[in-house]
Amino acid sequence: MIVRRLWLPLLCGLLLLVSAGCDRGRETVPGVLLITLDTTRADHLGCYGYEPIETPNLDRLASLGVLFEQAQTTVPVTLPAHSTMFTGQYPAVHGVRYNGMFKLGDGSVTVAERLGDAGWSTVGMPASYPLTTSTGVGQGFQVYRDLFEEVPEEEIGRDGERNAGAITDQAIEWLSGRSGNEPFFLWLHYWDAHTPYQPPYPFSSTYRDRPYDGEIAYMDQEIGRLMAYLEDQGLDREILILVAGDHGEGLFDHGEKMHANLVYQSTMQVPLIARAPDSSKGFRVSEPVSLVDIAPTILDYAGLDPGPQIQGVSLREALKGVEPEPRTIYFEALSGSLSFGWSPLEGLRRGRWKYIRSSGDELYDLEEDPREVTDLHSTNAIRTGEFGEELQAMLEAWADSPDVAEATEVPLDPEELEMLASLGYVGGTLSRDSRGGVNPRDMIHLDSTIHSARAAQQAGQYAESLPLWELVLKEDPENRHALNLAVIAATHLSRFDQAQELGERLTARWPDFVPGHVAYGEAFAAADQFRKAADCFRNGLALHPDEDALAYRYSVALVASGQLELAERVSRTALDGGSGSYYRILLAVSLAAQGRPQEGEAELRQAIADGYERKSVLREEPLLEPLRRLSRFEDIISVLPDPPEDDKPDAAGGQEAY
Ligand SMILES: [Zn+2]
Numbered sequence: 193m194i195v196r197r198l199w200l201p202l203l204c205g206l207l208l209l210v211s212a213g214c215d216r217g218r219e220t221v222p223g224v225l226l227i228t229l230d231t232t233r234a235d236h237l238g239c240y241g242y243e244p245i246e247t248p249n250l251d252r253l254a255s256l257g258v259l260f261e262q263a264q265t266t267v268p269v270t271l272p273a274h275s276t277m278f279t280g281q282y283p284a285v286h287g288v289r290y291n292g293m294f295k296l297g298d299g300s301v302t303v304a305e306r307l308g309d310a311g312w313s314t315v316g317m318p319a320s321y322p323l324t325t326s327t328g329v330g331q332g333f334q335v336y337r338d339l340f341e342e343v344p345e346e347e348i349g350r351d352g353e354r355n356a357g358a359i360t361d362q363a364i365e366w367l368s369g370r371s372g373n374e375p376f377f378l379w380l381h382y383w384d385a386h387t388p389y390q391p392p393y394p395f396s397s398t399y400r401d402r403p404y405d406g407e408i409a410y411m412d413q414e415i416g417r418l419m420a421y422l423e424d425q426g427l428d429r430e431i432l433i434l435v436a437g438d439h440g441e442g443l444f445d446h447g448e449k450m451h452a453n454l455v456y457q458s459t460m461q462v463p464l465i466a467r468a469p470d471s472s473k474g475f476r477v478s479e480p481v482s483l484v485d486i487a488p489t490i491l492d493y494a495g496l497d498p499g500p501q502i503q504g505v506s507l508r509e510a511l512k513g514v515e516p517e518p519r520t521i522y523f524e525a526l527s528g529s530l531s532f533g534w535s536p537l538e539g540l541r542r543g544r545w546k547y548i549r550s551s552g553d554e555l556y557d558l559e560e561d562p563r564e565v566t567d568l569h570s571t572n573a574i575r576t577g578e579f580g581e582e583l584q585a586m587l588e589a590w591a592d593s594p595d596v597a598e599a600t601e602v603p604l605d606p607e608e609l610e611m612l613a614s615l616g617y618v619g620g621t622l623s624r625d626s627r628g629g630v631n632p633r634d635m636i637h638l639d640s641t642i643h644s645a646r647a648a649q650q651a652g653q654y655a656e657s658l659p660l661w662e663l664v665l666k667e668d669p670e671n672r673h674a675l676n677l678a679v680i681a682a683t684h685l686s687r688f689d690q691a692q693e694l695g696e697r698l699t700a701r702w703p704d705f706v707p708g709h710v711a712y713g714e715a716f717a718a719a720d721q722f723r724k725a726a727d728c729f730r731n732g733l734a735l736h737p738d739e740d741a742l743a744y745r746y747s748v749a750l751v752a753s754g755q756l757e758l759a760e761r762v763s764r765t766a767l768d769g770g771s772g773s774y775y776r777i778l779l780a781v782s783l784a785a786q787g788r789p790q791e792g793e794a795e796l797r798q799a800i801a802d803g804y805e806r807k808s809v810l811r812e813e814p815l816l817e818p819l820r821r822l823s824r825f826e827d828i829i830s831v832l833p834d835p836p837e838d839d840k841p842d843a844a845g846g847q848e849a850y
Pocket of ligand 1: 269271
């Protein structure tokens with residue numbers, strides 16, 4: 193059976209040349225090219241009716257194939273949208289809801305995995321950091337050229353992306369180097385339209401006042417270069433070519449500058465153009481479809497069954513010129529909820545209607561009102577109510593998806609988080625208590641202030657960031673992200689009263705939010721009020737008993753406030769639970785400070801044997817003074833190498849310091 197599956201696509205690919213079918217009568221293709229256009233608004237392409245741009249290559253593809261006039265993303269964010277394209281599942285099922293804090297779980301089955309199992313070559317070429325290998329979205333690709341691999345410097349554009357020229361170059365390089373007859377799945381990601389908008393010359397000149405359009409026109413030129421190569425090889429007539437946007441861009445429609453926080457068509461409608469050997473020419477599909485349909489379409493053309501986990505439908509009949517059956521399509525944006533504590537946005541699209549649920553309902557007739565200016569929910573209450581019930585039923589049916597837990601809250605490494613932050617993704621935490629938060633629509637005008645504040649804070653400019661957070665909090669007093677970073681900024685500025693007052697507000701409103709408890713306690717610790725700091729950390733721990741960030745700080749605060757027996761007990765419990773050697777340092781110092789030098793020395797020795805090696809911390813950290821008074825202290829730490837100059841203790845007393 194495996195052998196049969198392995199060879200079937202190849203046979204079909206060959207048979208296609210004589211127009212013979214196989215596998216339940218379906219013809220298959222010898223290759224699939226999926227091009228995803230990041231941040232590209234459908235209504236900024238010529239073939240979608242936008243006149244002040246030149247996109248001749250995508251226009252030509254549309255005239256040779258099929259254009260979907262009403263294609264929707266599932267989430268207006270890169271990683272979840274691509275996760276949907278690759279799995280054929282909605283985000284509530286594959287579990288990836290935002291960039292940076294989720295990973296597509298190994299349990300998810302991607303189209304690349306399915307094709308790879310069937311003997312296809314699978315190659316992914318993502319152009320930016322939100323789609324690196326560690327996000328799990330590359331599973332199934334035998335070759336995955338992400339930005340953390342060795343990339344020649346000239347391939348990386350000015351804004352830290354791989355630009356369209358480099359993507360096309362490496363695609364042609366791979367295509368020309370592949371062996372002749374193995375079917376292939378090649379995914380190319382063009383990132384150019386994402387901020388910052390800096391098209392190369394001459395697009396920088398032609399589109400001087402509209403650099404976003406300039407990026408799209410440049411990308412179109414590079415896609416044209418790839419298409420010319422395919423035509424030259426005769427591949428363009430043999431393979432399935434799919435071009436899909438992952439989401440749009442606000443461009444200040446509805447007050448949103450970029451994307452992620454609202455679900456209006458400016459960010460939810462995406463270009464979708466397809467060409468296959470059996471597709472009609474120049475057909476335009478008006479029925480709404482979704483990125484969830486990409487995977488089943490690819491599997492259909494590969495002669496593979498979609499499998500029970502796929503939620504989308506194959507668009508193959510639509511490619512042949514048949515309007516798809518009307519159906520209900522789901523979408524969401526949880527980023528405002530995850531980051532700021534705003535209400536989640538969830539909604540449905542069916543035909544001309546679009547329903548959005550947040551703290552309230554919205555209903556739009558996209559045929560009459562494509563810019564979503566007139567909310568009809570109150571004048572169309574019955575339809576609104578039906579949509580609400582349908583949405584609720586869907587979410588309840590998906591609530592037990594096994595992949596969700598696996599995909600949730602995966603910490604990325606600091607370098608990756610830094611890159612995402614520089615791209616404007618704020619990052620957040622999964623909190624289950626934000627339903628009922630404010631409607632993102634009413635707060636979106638704060639978005640640019642939030643980004644400026646965050647940039648200042650990242651640069652350590654707390655005197656600049658704190659007033660900006662105060663501005664945000666004036667209008668959105670419960671904004672979780674603003675409260676948290678304001679506490680941290682005020683602490684750094686030694687405005688301890690303010691930091692503590694904000695910290696109290698933060699933890700009272702968002703008890704689920706662990707970083708809030710950390711920041712609140714730190715606001716006391718930095719003011720040398722260690723007893724109160726210990727109280728904060730203990731209160732946080734009562735709600736989140738498994739959080740090492742709180743447990744460790746609690747132990748430190750106990751030592752610092754002289755609650756030594758309690759510190760000893762807490763450290764021993766943590767060590768019994770398998771926690772790191774830094775707890776043994778705390779145990780050692782609490783023993784030494786209690787006048788038990790031999791036990792203190794034994795624990796210090798054991799900590800070093802277990803791998804603790806921060807010699808400069810042991811020498812200089814004020815809290816560890818009782819250790820330095822041990823008679824064998826120098827003798828015990830002499831086994832440690834001398835630290836390099838920059839390995840000094842962290843002045844803020846962070847966990848890393850110990
Ligand atoms: Zn994107």
